[in-house]
Each structure stands twice: as C-alpha cells, then as structure tokens.
Amino acid sequence: xxxxxxxxxxxxxxxxxxxxxxxxxxxxxxxxxxxxxxxxxxxxxxxxxxxxxxxxxxxxxxxxxxxxxxxxxxxxxxxxxxxxxxxxxxxxxxxxxxxxxxxxxxxxxxxxxxxxxxxxxxxxxxxxxxxxxxxxxxxxxxxxxxxxxxxxxxxxxxxxxxxxxxxxxxxxxxxxxxxxxxxxxxxxxxxxxxxxxxxxxxxxxxxxxxxxxxxxxxxxxxxxxxxxxxxxxxxxxxxxxxxxxxxxxxxxxxxxxxxxxxxxxxxxxxxxxxxxxxxxxxxxxxxxxxxxxxxxxxxxxxxxxxxxxxxxxxxxxxxxxxxxxxxxxxxxxxxxxxxxxxxxxxxxxxxxxxxxxxxxxxxxxxxxxxxxxxxxxxxxxxxxxxxxxxxxxxxxxxxxxxxxxxxxxxxxxxxxxxxxxxxxxxxxxxxxxxxxxxxxxxxxxxxxxxxxxxxxxxxxxxxxxxxxxxxxxxxxxxxxxxxxxxxxxxxxxxxxxxxxxxxxxxxxxxxxxxxxxxxxxxxxxxxxxxxxxxxxxxxxxxxx
Amino acid sequence: xxxxxxxxxxxxxxxxxxxxxxxxxxxxxxxxxxxxxxxxxxxxxxxxxxxxxxxxxxxxxxxxxxxxxxxxxxxxxxxxxxxxxxxxxxxxxxxxxxxxxxxxxxxxxxxxxxxxxxxxxxxxxxxxxxxxxxxxxxxxxxxxxxxxxxxxxxxxxxxxxxxxxxxxxxxxxxxxxxxxxxxxxxxxxxxxxxxxxxxxxxxxxxxxxxxxxxxxxxxxxxxxxxxxxxxxxxxxxxxxxxxxxxxxxxxxxxxxxxxxxxxxxxxxxxxxxxxxxxxxxxx
Numbered sequence: 122x123x124x125x126x127x128x129x130x131x132x133x134x135x136x137x138x139x140x141x142x143x144x145x146x147x148x149x150x151x152x153x154x155x156x157x158x159x160x161x162x163x164x165x166x167x168x169x170x171x172x173x174x175x176x177x178x179x180x181x182x183x184x185x186x187x188x189x190x191x192x193x194x195x196x197x198x199x200x201x202x203x204x205x206x207x208x209x210x211x212x213x214x215x216x217x218x219x220x221x222x223x224x225x226x227x228x229x230x231x232x233x234x235x236x237x238x239x240x241x242x243x244x245x246x247x248x249x250x251x252x253x254x255x256x257x258x259x260x261x262x263x264x265x266x267x268x269x270x271x272x273x274x275x276x277x278x279x280x281x282x283x284x285x286x287x288x289x290x291x292x293x294x295x296x297x298x299x300x301x302x303x304x305x306x307x308x309x310x311x312x313x314x315x316x317x318x319x320x321x322x323x324x325x326x327x328x329x330x331x332x333x334x335x336x337x338x339x340x341x342x343x344x345x346x347x348x349x350x351x352x353x354x355x356x357x358x359x360x361x362x363x364x365x366x367x368x369x370x371x372x373x374x375x376x377x378x379x380x381x382x383x384x385x386x387x388x389x390x391x392x393x394x395x396x397x398x399x400x401x402x403x404x405x406x407x408x409x410x411x412x413x414x415x416x417x418x419x420x421x422x423x424x425x426x427x428x429x430x431x432x433x434x435x436x437x438x439x440x441x442x443x444x445x446x447x448x449x450x451x452x453x454x455x456x457x458x459x460x461x462x463x464x465x466x467x468x469x470x471x472x473x474x475x476x477x478x479x480x481x482x483x484x485x486x487x488x489x490x491x492x493x494x495x496x497x498x499x500x501x502x503x504x505x506x507x508x509x510x511x512x513x514x515x516x517x518x519x520x521x522x523x524x525x526x527x528x529x530x531x532x533x534x535x536x537x538x539x540x541x542x543x544x545x546x547x548x549x550x551x552x553x554x555x556x557x558x559x560x561x562x563x564x565x566x567x568x569x570x571x572x573x574x575x576x577x578x579x580x581x582x583x584x585x586x587x588x589x590x591x592x593x594x595x596x597x598x599x600x601x602x603x604x605x606x607x608x609x610x611x612x613x614x615x616x617x618x619x620x621x622x623x624x625x626x627x628x629x630x631x632x633x634x635x636x637x638x639x640x641x642x643x644x645x646x647x648x649x650x651x652x653x654x655x656x657x658x659x660x661x662x663x664x665x
Numbered sequence: 666x667x668x669x670x671x672x673x674x675x676x677x678x679x680x681x682x683x684x685x686x687x688x689x690x691x692x693x694x695x696x697x698x699x700x701x702x703x704x705x706x707x708x709x710x711x712x713x714x715x716x717x718x719x720x721x722x723x724x725x726x727x728x729x730x731x732x733x734x735x736x737x738x739x740x741x742x743x744x745x746x747x748x749x750x751x752x753x754x755x756x757x758x759x760x761x762x763x764x765x766x767x768x769x770x771x772x773x774x775x776x777x778x779x780x781x782x783x784x785x786x787x788x789x790x791x792x793x794x795x796x797x798x799x800x801x802x803x804x805x806x807x808x809x810x811x812x813x814x815x816x817x818x819x820x821x822x823x824x825x826x827x828x829x830x831x832x833x834x835x836x837x838x839x840x841x842x843x844x845x846x847x848x849x850x851x852x853x854x855x856x857x858x859x860x861x862x863x864x865x866x867x868x869x870x871x872x873x874x875x876x877x878x879x880x881x882x883x884x885x886x887x888x889x890x891x892x893x894x895x896x897x898x899x900x901x902x903x904x905x906x907x908x909x910x911x912x913x914x915x916x917x918x919x920x921x922x923x924x925x926x927x928x929x930x931x932x933x934x935x936x937x938x939x940x941x942x943x944x945x946x947x948x
Contacts, residue, residue, distance in 0.1 A: 324846040360902040387791075393904035394859070396801040398699055432801065495851040501904055503794040504749060507701070621697030625809070628689045632813065635682060639820070 175369075176224050178354075179383040180467040181362055181390065181502050187467030188364075189354040191224045198337045198350055202312055206330040206368060208359040210282040210294050218288045218351040223465045227382045229455035231438035231484040233400065233511030235414045240519040240535075243527035277302035282331060289342045289350060295332040297322075303332070312336075315371045325365070354467055364498045366489055376490045380437075383483040384468045389439045389505040390483045394496050397485065398433040400425055400511045401549055407542040407560055408515050417513070420550035422486070432493040438484035439509040445477055458482070481506060518564050532565040539564070679820040680733040686813040687740035687868065694744065700799060707743050709751040713758025714739035721766040734778075734874075735762055741779035744864065745908075746786060748793045757786035757793060771922070776915045777875045784912045795905045800860020807858055814867030823871040829884045830866050831857075833891035841899060865907045877918050879925035886921055890914050 180187035190205070274280070278298035285292045297303035300323035307314050312334075325332075337350055369377065383390045391397040401421065410417045425435065442457060463471045463480065471478045487498065518535055522528070539561045543554045695702040718735030722728065738761055748754045761782025765774040768781075786793035818824040835857055842853045870876065870890060877883045890910050897906035 320847070324848050327846045362902065391796060391798060393796075393798045394855070395798055396698065397796075397798060399701075430801075430803070492851075495849065495855045499902070499904060501794075501797075503747070503796070504792050505747065505794065506749060621693060624689065624692045624696060628686075628809065628813075631685060631689075635685075 174378045174380065176228065176380045177364060177382070178223070178227065178352075178466045179364070179381050179390070179500070180356075181383065181385050181500070182470060184358045184360060185356065186359065186362060187354060187356040187469075189219060189223075189352050189467060191221075191352045198342060199339050201350060202334070202336040204307070204312075204368065205333045205335075205355075206325040206365045207294075207333045207355065207357060208330060208361045209357045210296070210331050211333065211355055211357055212283075213285050213287075215356045216285060216287050216292060217354050218290070219354050219465045221349065221351055223462055224352060224382075226455065226462055227458065227466070227484075228380070230453070230457055231382065231440075231482065231510075232454060233402075233418050233437055233513070234454045235411065235513050235515060237411070237515045237517065239517045240531070242519040242521045242523065243531045244522055244525040274302075274306060277306045279303055279306040286338060286341070287353070289337055289345050290335050290353060291338045293332075293334040295334055297326050297332070300326050307334070318368075318371045321368055321371045325368070330365075356467060362500045362502070364500075366494060367497055370489070370491045370494075376431075376488050378486070378488050381483075381485040381487070382466070383485065383500075384463070384466060385481050385483070385502045386470065386479050387502055387504050387506075388481050389436075389503050389507075390485070390500045391436075391503055391505075392434045392485075392487075393499045393501050395487075395494070395498065396429070396433045397436055398425075398429055399509060400435045400437050400486070402510065402512050403514065404545050404549060405514045405516065405538070405542050406546050406549070407539065407557070408517065409557075409560065410513070410546065411515050414513075417546075417550060418511075420552065422488075424549060424551050426488050430493075431488070431490065434485050434487045434498070436483070436509060437486050437511045438482065439505075439507065440482050441479070441506055441508065442482040443477075443479045444471060536561055536565055678733070679817050680737060682813075682817045682820065683737050683868070684733065684740065686817065687737065687744060689813075690810065690864070691740060691743050694799070698799065698801065701747075703751075705751040706748055706754045709754040710742045710746070710758045711736065711739040713755040714742070714762050717759050717762035718765075721762065725766070738762060738778045738782070741868065742782055745779065745795055745861075746783050746793055747796055748786065748790075750792065753786055753790050753792045756790065757782040760785040760789075770919050773922075774875060775919070777869060777872045777911060780869060780908060780911050780915070783908055795861075795908060797859065797861045797904045800864070802855055802858040802860070807860060807863060810860065810863050810867065814863075814871075818867065818871055821871065821873055823873055823876065823883070825880055826871050826876055826883045826887045827866045829887035830870055830891045833888040834862070834866075834895055837891065837895040841895075861905075862907065865911075869908075870911060875915060875918060877921040877925060877927075879921070879927035882921035882925035882927070886914065886917065889917070 176191040178187075178189035190203070279302050280296045281293055282296050283292075283294040285294075295303065295306075297306075300319045303322055303326065304314055304319040333355060335353060342350075364379075364381070366377075366379070381390075406417070422435070426433075429435075444460070458466070460472060468480055471480055487494075516538070519528075519531060523532060543557060543560060546552055547554045691707075694700045714735040715732055718732055719729070722731050739758060742754075742757060742761060746754070746757055748757065761778040764776050764781040764785075765778050768775045783793075783795060787795070814827065815824070818827060838856055839853060842848045842856065843850065870887060877886050890907065893910035893914065894907040897903045897910060903909065
C-alpha cells in the first residue's frame with residue numbers, strides 16, 4: 122500500500138511539474154502577441170524589435186514602490202533601449218539588476234495550473250494522499266558602480282538629472298519641458314523613437330514625470346559575458362501606484378500582454394480604473410486536455426478576455442506567501458518563493474530574522490489595446506487576503522473491479538460527469554466538443570463490453586498516458602481538439618450573461634411600468650389640484 | 666396608524682424606487698460583473714442595518730417606515746463596501762445606522778449613514794475596502810444607472826446636487842486631462858464613465874436628509890465635494906476620493922443650513938399633513 126501511495130505521489134508531482142513547465146513554456150514562447158513593455162523599447166538601429174510578453178514585479182509597501190522589469194528582448198542587445206516614465210529622480214541605490222530566474226520562478230509558481238485526481242474504486246477501500254515540495258537556492262551578490270551628473274540642453278530643454286552605470290546598463294534620468302524637445306533629444310542621441318511618441322510623452326512631462334532611459338553598455342556586457350540582459354529594478358517613494366502602459370502602446374496597434382507579480386504586506390492589489398476579474402477556476406475539464414493544457418489555457422484566456430469586452434484585468438493567482446504561512450498552493454506546480462527570491466524581487470521587509478512578516482502575492486494578467494485601455498493602469502492595495510488560483514481539474518476514472526453494485530452506480534455517474542466536463546470545456550474555451558461524445562461513454566462501454574465478452578473481471582480500465590496499470594482506453598482519446606475561434610460566440614453561452622440579460626430585462630420592464638405609473642400619478646395629482654382649486658373658487662364665490 | 670401606512674401610495678415614496686434599483690445594481694454586479702458575492706457579508710450588512718434602525722426607531726419615533734431608509738443604506742453598503750469577513754460588515758452596518766441616532770445636530774443626522782459606515786469600517790478595522798474599479802465602464806450599465814437615478818432624483822428633487830457635482834467634476838477633469846495634460850478625449854470619458862463615480866453622484870450625495878435643505882446651498886456643497894474629489898484623485902492618488910471628501914464636507918451642511926434657511930425634506934407627509942392635505946388616495 123505504501124508503495125502505491127509513493128507511486129501516486131511521484132506521478133502527481135511529475136505531472137504537476139510538467140503542467141508548470143508547459144505553462145511556463147507557453148508563456149515564454151510568446152504565443153500571445155506583444156510588442157512592448159510599460160515603457161517602450163527603442164532601437165539605436167533598424168532592428169526588428171519584438172518583445173513577446175512583458176513581465177513586471179511590483180512591490181508596494183506604504184508609499185514605496187519597487188518595480189522590476191523583465192527583458193525578454195529578442196534582438197541584438199546592442200540595439201536594446203527602454204524609456205519608462207517615473208515619478209521621481211532615482212538615486213543610484215534605487216536602481217539595480219536582479220537574477221533572471223526570479224521571473225521564471227515566480228511565473229512557474231503562480232501560473233494557472235492543472236490538477237489531477239483519481240477516482241476511488243467504489244468497490245475497494247479508500248487511500249488518502251497529498252504532496253508538498255520545497256526548494257532552497259543561494260542568493261546572488263552584485264557589484265555596484267555609479268556617477269551623478271546634471272547636464273541641461275538649453276535649446277531642447279531636456280535636463281539629464283542623473284547618469285548611472287548599473288552592471289550592463291547605461292542609465293539616464295531625464296526631465297523635459299517640451300515633448301518635442303525630448304523627442305528630438307532622444308533621436309539625436311541615436312534612440313529610435315516611434316512615430317506618435319511625442320504626443321504620448323507630453324502628458325507625462327506635464328505631470329512632472331521623469332524619464333528613465335536605459336541602454337546596454339556593450340563593454341560591460343562582454344565583461345559579464347553571459348550573453349543576456351538581466352531584469353532591471355527601480356525603487357522610489359511616491360503616492361502614485363501605477364504602471365504607465367500608454368507609452369508602450371505608442372509603437373503598437375495590436376494587443377499586448379503583461380503579467381504583473383505583485384507583493385504587498387496586507388493583501389491583494391487591484392486596478393482602480395479597470396475591473397479586476399477572477400479568471401475562471403476550479404473547473405472540471407476532460408481528461409484529454411491534459412495533453413494540451415497550454416493551448417487550453419491560452420484559449421480560455423482568449424475567451425475570458427472577449428467575454429469581459431476586452432477591458433478587464435485578470436486575477437490569476439492570489440495567495441498569502443508569508444514565510445510562516447502553511448500550504449501556499451494546491452497543488453504547487455513549482456516551489457514557492459523563498460527568502461532569496463523575496464529579496465531579489467524587492468520585498469525588503471522579509472528576511473530570515475523576520476520570520477513573522479507578512480507577504481501577499483498577487484498575479485494579474487492584462488491584455489491591453491489602445492482603444493480599450495486609454496488610461497495607465499492604476500492600482501490600490503486592499504486588505505483582501507482571500508487565496509485564489511487558476512486551477513483546472515482532470516479526474517482519472519477508477520480502476521480495478523467495478524462489478525459491485527456501487528461500481529455500476531459509479532459508471533452511471535461517470536458518464537454524467539464526463540458530459541459536464543465536455544460542456545464545461547466548450548463554455549470555457551469555445552472548443553468544438555461535438556466530435557468528442559465518445560469520451561462520455563467510452564469508459565463504461567469498454568468496461569461492460571469486456572465484462573460481457575470475457576465474463577470475467579476485466580483488466581483495470583486505466584486512465585492516464587503513463588504510470589503502472591494505466592494503458593487503458595483514454596490513450597486513444599483525440600489529440601489537439603481544434604478551438605473554434607468564432608468571434609460571434611463572444612460572451613453568449615455563459616450562464617452569467619443569460620442571468621444578467623434576464624435581470625436587465627426585468628429591470629427595464631420595472632422601469633417602464635414605474636415610469637408609466639408616475640406619469641399617471643402626476644396626471645392624477647394635477648387633476649385633483651385643479652378640481653380642488655375649482656372647488657375652493659366655487660366655495661369662495663358662494664361665500665361672497 | 667397602520668391604516669395610514671397602507672393608504673400611502675407605494676409610488677409616492679421615492680425610497681421604494683431606490684430599493685428596487687439598488688437591488689438590481691447588486692444583482693448586476695454579482696451575476697454580470699462577477700463580483701465576489703459573499704452571502705454572509707450581504708446578510709450581515711442588511712441584518713445589521715435593519716436591526717440597528719429598528720432599535721433606534723423603537724427608542725424614538727416608533728414609526729417603522731424608517732426601516733426603508735436602513736435598507737437603502739444596507740444596499741448602498743453592499744454595493745460599495747468589501748470586507749474580509751461578515752463581522753466587519755456587521756460592524757460597518759451598526760456604525761452606519763448608529764451614526765444616524767448618535768451624531769445629530771439640530772435634530773438632523775450629520776453624516777450620510779452609508780458613507781459613515783464605509784469610512785468607519787476602513788479606518789477602524791483595516792479589514793474593509795472600496796473597489797472603485799469594480800463597475801468598469803460598461804456603457805449599457807451606465808445608461809441604466811443614469812436613467813434609474815433620474816427617476817428617483819426627479820421624485821426626490823435632488824437632481825440639482827448630482828448635476829452640480831458631476832458638471833463641476835467633469836469641467837475640472839476636462840481642464841486638467843485634455844486642456845493641460847493633452848490626453849485624448851477617450852481618457853476623459855474613461856475617467857468620468859466610472860460606475861463608482863456615477864453611483865456616488867446619483868445615489869450617495871443626493872441623500873435629502875444629509876444634504877443642505879436650500880437648493881442654492883446644495884449647489885455650493887456639491888461643487889465643494891467635486892473640487893475636493895478632483896484634488897485628492899489627481900494629486901494624492903486616492904482613488905476613492907469622493908467618499909472621503911463627502912465625509913469631511915458633511916459637517917459643512919450645518920453651516921449651509923444656517924446661511925440658507927429652507928424647509929427640511931420629508932420622505933412622506935406626516936400624519937397631520939396627511940389629514941389636512943389631499944393625497945392621491947383621497948381623490
């Protein structure tokens with residue numbers, strides 16, 4: 122029995138990790154279209170600049186913000202440049218680079234996950250199991266260099282507030298009086314600025330924002346010699362808790378994806394000028410989705426995005442990850458963040474000496490376009506500590522002898538459940554599930570067929586694609602179900618919509634009825650007033 | 666006494682409309698916008714408000730029609746206030762209605778009860794918050810909210826307050842967002858089309874019991890709220906600014922009522938008025 126539990130644990134973990142890797146892979150390979158970051162990338166030469174998906178770590182503690190931007194820049198690093206509006210002039214110690222793997226770790230840990238369950242055989246005794254993993258990694262120390270200058274370009278009214286060299290980056294903090302001046306200055310210095318940049322730069326200049334301009338120092342890059350550029354982290358004190366997305370949309374017409382990993386002391390963060398919506402979670406989906414989970418989640422996100430009229434921010438994960446908190450996910454697809462990761466991410470209130478400090482992790486995923494997201498993303502920290510995760514459940518059917526009475530009952534319920542799973546899949550992703558009706562009955566049909574033919578207890582009708590005793594019917598289930606990307610199916614099919622439609626209708630009817638009644642009442646009051654006046658006049662006349 | 670209540674025509678009382686509309690908004694939020702509907706929280710808010718009001722009425726007027734006002738406060742809290750637990754929600758409800766009976770000047774309560782409940786819960790517990798982004802900018806929803814509000818406000822006669830607030834706020838935002846900063850028009854419409862602002866403008870600052878009695882005073886008062894909200898939103902980045910400003914500005918109502926003398930608002934005619942003036946029922 123213990124062996125069996127171990128096997129199950131091992132399988133559960135390996136599947137979980139695989140699901141995690143799959144999600145990370147699909148995120149990293151950039152199936153989602155994206156061009157720029159919350160600033161924009163500008164080039165010093167005509168390189169094709171693409172940035173598949175931007176990732177940001179956002180730490181908020183009182184008025185202090187720490188923003189870390191991941192660089193998944195795919196072109197030649199010498200062409201890399203970035204402009205980000207910041208509310209204050211940053212000091213040297215407010216800027217640093219961090220380990221690349223922090224993003225990978227946070228992504229893998231908080232990504233939407235698939236969880237698998239195994240039905241118990243109703244004809245056998247119950248087995249309980251669960252799994253928990255942990256990991257430790259050493260922190261990395263870095264060297265620092267800095268200089269501070271102030272240089273004003275009188276003609277263009279662009280001031281270099283500070284100039285630093287931070288590891289492989291050359292950094293300028295600029296302030297400007299005129300957007301045209303700033304644009305001209307950047308162009309003159311060899312930065313390739315998108316066409317409409319000036320118009321977007323102007324409001325930031327007027328709001329007294331500074332510009333954090335980054336490019337790669339090739340000499341330093343060679344010294345470091347690892348070939349890739351590291352995430353850059355800035356910290357500052359300001360009441361503004363926002364991410365400037367408008368600048369990043371200056372050079373892009375399509376949609377861009379951004380994943381925000383946020384850490385606070387108190388609870389979730391949410392956007393204050395857009396709706397923050399939970400991504401659908403805890404849904405039972407068919408077993409065959411296991412092989413295509415990345416595609417499933419991508420389609421699910423597409424559908425949710427369209428359903429929310431393309432203007433919501435999605436909550437994918439929210440959890441209390443304080444060092445002293447218990448279970449941090451169910452199941453964990455990757456090890457939870459540890460002290461070293463917190464430190465890298467800028468969560469400076471947590472350390473080994475500070476075991477009791479509280480950390481809350483929020484993962485938001487936003488797909489934004491210029492027309493639906495006219496304003497920069499503004500956030501607030503809330504005391505909301507409710508845990509949440511994008512979690513999708515597959516369930517393997519029971520194995521072994523199912524010939525008892527409870528077994529028959531189980532098979533009937535299984536059919537109903539599988540039908541629900543298919544329906545759920547269609548609703549969540551718009552996949553065309555009509556062709557997969559065999560999935561519903563396959564298990565019980567095979568079981569009955571084997572039973573009738575052999576008149577013996579059949580071999581375990583297995584469930585998965587691997588593992589002992591699991592070479593059953595599900596292995597021939599259809600692969601790669603094609604999603605139907607029909608824009609007409611946007612929204613409908615969802616029970617919420619139907620319900621809200623009905624309520625809206627009810628409201629309309631009520632409003633109309635009320636309106637009519639008010640008119641009638643007003644009319645009646647007016648008439649009664651008239652007749653009262655007439656009566657009073659008559660009375661007065663009589664008295665005279 | 667009971668007979669008198671029944672003879673009051675249902676449609677004469679604007680509070681009935683308010684109850685229907687606020688309930689509809691709540692259903693819309695839960696079903697269409699997918700809010701975290703916490704039944705216990707809603708029950709705590711409604712139960713807390715009704716209970717406190719019932720106790721208050723029991724000790725004072727004994728006129729239980731006042732429960733309608735408590736229900737409106739409760740629904741307002743359901744729409745605006747988020748808490749981690751039902752206990753906090755209950756506390757907010759009790760404080761909201763409690764403020765009506767405890768903080769009184771000139772026989773008129775000082776704070777809008779829902780506003781007081783929200784501020785008290787946020788400040789005292791660290792367990793409650795307001796989500797200004799929860800309504801989004803759905804055009805249809807905003808239209809319906811506006812239309813519904815119009816009906817209630819025309820009946821209550823407080824449309825001037827809403828318009829004064831909205832127009833002042835819109836003009837200030839226009840001047841800053843478009844004229845000064847140079848953003849496009851849709852940035853402004855996105856800012857102003859926020860459901861929370863409209864709910865606030867139509868259903869919170871229009872409470873006839875906690876706003877100045879005279880129309881001119883109300884205009885000044887509403888404009889002051891708008892200016893305060895504009896400043897806090899744009900320079901302090903407090904995204905729930907209107908709610909805080911309303912709280913701070915509320916005491917000024919007393920002053921304005923002294924400067925601009927006017928008859929107090931009544932939801933329904935009193936018993937003596939019912940006897941002396943003709944109502945629709947008497948026709």
